[in-house]
Amino acid sequence: MISISQNDIKQYDKYYRTHLINSLTGFKSVSLIGSIDREGFTNLAIFSQIIHVGANPPLIGILFRPDTGARHTLENIMNVQHFTINHIPASHARHAHYTSARWKTSEFEACGFTPQFSELLKAPYVKESPVQLGCEFVERQQIQANGTILIIAEIKEIRVAEGTLLEDGFVDLEKAGSITCSGLDSYHTTNKIARYSYAKAGKEPEEL
Amino acid sequence: MISISQNDIKQYDKYYRTHLINSLTGFKSVSLIGSIDREGFTNLAIFSQIIHVGANPPLIGILFRPDTGARHTLENIMNVQHFTINHIPASHARHAHYTSARWKTSEFEACGFTPQFSELLKAPYVKESPVQLGCEFVERQQIQANGTILIIAEIKEIRVAEGTLLEDGFVDLEKAGSITCSGLDSYHTTNKIARYSYAKAGKEPEEL
Numbered sequence: 001m002i003s004i005s006q007n008d009i010k011q012y013d014k015y016y017r018t019h020l021i022n023s024l025t026g027f028k029s030v031s032l033i034g035s036i037d038r039e040g041f042t043n044l045a046i047f048s049q050i051i052h053v054g055a056n057p058p059l060i061g062i063l064f065r066p067d068t069g070a071r072h073t074l075e076n077i078m079n080v081q082h083f084t085i086n087h088i089p090a091s092h093a094r095h096a097h098y099t100s101a102r103w104k105t106s107e108f109e110a111c112g113f114t115p116q117f118s119e120l121l122k123a124p125y126v127k128e129s130p131v132q133l134g135c136e137f138v139e140r141q142q143i144q145a146n147g148t149i150l151i152i153a154e155i156k157e158i159r160v161a162e163g164t165l166l167e168d169g170f171v172d173l174e175k176a177g178s179i180t181c182s183g184l185d186s187y188h189t190t191n192k193i194a195r196y197s198y199a200k201a202g203k204e205p206e207e208l
Numbered sequence: 209m210i211s212i213s214q215n216d217i218k219q220y221d222k223y224y225r226t227h228l229i230n231s232l233t234g235f236k237s238v239s240l241i242g243s244i245d246r247e248g249f250t251n252l253a254i255f256s257q258i259i260h261v262g263a264n265p266p267l268i269g270i271l272f273r274p275d276t277g278a279r280h281t282l283e284n285i286m287n288v289q290h291f292t293i294n295h296i297p298a299s300h301a302r303h304a305h306y307t308s309a310r311w312k313t314s315e316f317e318a319c320g321f322t323p324q325f326s327e328l329l330k331a332p333y334v335k336e337s338p339v340q341l342g343c344e345f346v347e348r349q350q351i352q353a354n355g356t357i358l359i360i361a362e363i364k365e366i367r368v369a370e371g372t373l374l375e376d377g378f379v380d381l382e383k384a385g386s387i388t389c390s391g392l393d394s395y396h397t398t399n400k401i402a403r404y405s406y407a408k409a410g411k412e413p414e415e416l
Contacts, residue, residue: 001340001367001368001369001370002367002368002369002370002373003326003365003366003367004365004366004367004368005328005364005365006362006363006364006365009266009363009366012377014264015376015377016376016377017263017264017266017377018263018264018377019376019377019378020263020366020373020377020378020379021260021262021263021264021266021363022260022263023377023378023379023381024260024266024268024293024339024341024363024366024379025237025258025259025260025268026237026238026239026258026295026339026381026386026388027235027236027237027381027386027387027388027398028235028236028237028260029233029234029235029236029237030234031234048260049259049260049261050233050234051233051257051259051269051271052229052230052232052233052236052256052257052271053257053271053351053353053354053356054229054353054354054356055225055226055228055229055230056222056225056226056229057353057354058217058225058229058232059351059353059354060232060233061259061271061351063259063260063261063269085232087234090401093401093402093404094402094404094412094413097404097407097413098407098412098413099407100407101407101408101409101410101411102408102409103409104409110409118211120213131232131234132209133232138353139351139352139353141349141351141358143261143267143269143347143349143360144347145261145262145265145267145346145347145360145362146261146262146265146267148261148262150349150358152351152353154214154353155214155217155229155232156213156214157211157212157213157214158211158212158217158228158232159209159210159211159212160209160210160212161209161210162209162210165210165228168223168224168227169220169223169224169225169226169227169228169231170227170228170231170391170392170393170394171228171231171232171390171391173231173234173235173390173391174390174396178234178235179235179401180234180235180388180398182379182381182382182398183378183379183381183403184378185378185403185404185405185406185416186378186400186402186403187400187401187402187403187404188382188398188399188400188401189398189399189401190235190388190390190396190397190398190399191396191397191398191399192394192395192396193298193301193387193395193396193397194301194302194394194395195391195393195394195395196301196302196305196393196395197393198393199305199306199307199308199309200309200310201309201310201311201312201318202309203309204302204306205302205305205306208393
């Protein structure tokens with residue numbers, strides 16, 4: 001094993017440290033967040049700091065960098081209260097990464113994604129996405145340690161590709177074709193190892 | 209696409225809803241958290257609500273369910289201030305899942321993992337893990353919407369398998385053999401699609 005101390009981390013240049021630390025949480029949830037401003041101008045941005053918060057009510061969390069400079073997605077969420085979370089199919093990994101550039105036009109058009117609206121939500125979904133969540137703002141918390149902002153939202157609508165919703169409610173993301181990411185710029189498809197039965201002490205989990 | 213409304217979600221039975229909502233954030237970071245109580249009794253538990261919070265200082269976040277009942281990991285973190293985050297190799301997916309049972313003995317021994325201590329940290333690492341993080345408690349926040357608790361911690365020590373730390377600081381998690389999970393009980397290995405160059409408007413990202 002290679003061992004890296006807190007002191008080493010401090011002394012690395014910014015670029016190296018950013019790549020290193022961003023790798024450490026493991027493979028991450030990665031999605032495109034669709035939003036819209038009060039004038040109806042759409043925005044699409046790739047995010048990997050997305051976390052499950054609770055099932056009842058259905059809550060999801062997204063961590064934003066401190067809101068200095070242009071943070072259109074956060075601004076739009078605060079102003080319009082609605083946004084969408086859209087999984088990324090493997091065929092569109094490059095296009096999804098491309099949304100992280102500084103665009104003056106809508107990233108939907110610039111990066112080859114199609115906005116799609118439902119009756120329930122003000123914000124646009126991504127038509128190409130196999131799993132789409134319509135979300136409404138619930139709560140905002142500021143992390144004192146570095147000023148990042150945690151947004152908690154409730155899931156108001158779920159749209160999943162046909163054939164991916166299994167009998168027990170589990171959505172087969174591998175069948176849906178959703179990808180995962182690691183670090184700042186690496187994208188991956190997955191291979192299922194197994195689903196395991198609910199764990200009980202003294203009885204090894206079985207494959208479902 | 210299959211469309212599910214907020215009303216549908218409310219009316220599902222608890223089991224179905226839990227599987228469904230836990231699937232929606234996409235593939236998740238999954239790790240074993242190693243901790244120790246004041247008497248030196250070790251604990252090991254699997255967590256998928258882990259999030260990157262910042263690179264400088266190096267911060268990581270973990271979301272815990274409301275602390276009713278036995279929440280040994282959270283108690284240990286609050287009491288001892290140190291804990292470890294350990295990626296899971298594919299060979300140990302079943303063992304890692306098994307830590308979620310209610311054990312009265314240490315999950316290290318019960319589930320076949322080896323505790324390993326460094327000089328810098330009170331909490332035990334998992335010897336079998338390809339990426340190990342030594343963490344110190346920084347901040348605690350309560351999510352008002354459902355009472356979950358977000359713990360922010362600083363990374364004090366990083367231990368990664370030889371040959372996985374690349375020139376630019378990126379840790380090749382696929383080479384390390386770290387896995388990802390989806391839903392409550394599904395585990396997956398990964399296949400790299402590509403790493404893409406820093407995105408600039410008007411110039412399609414290139415493979416690195």
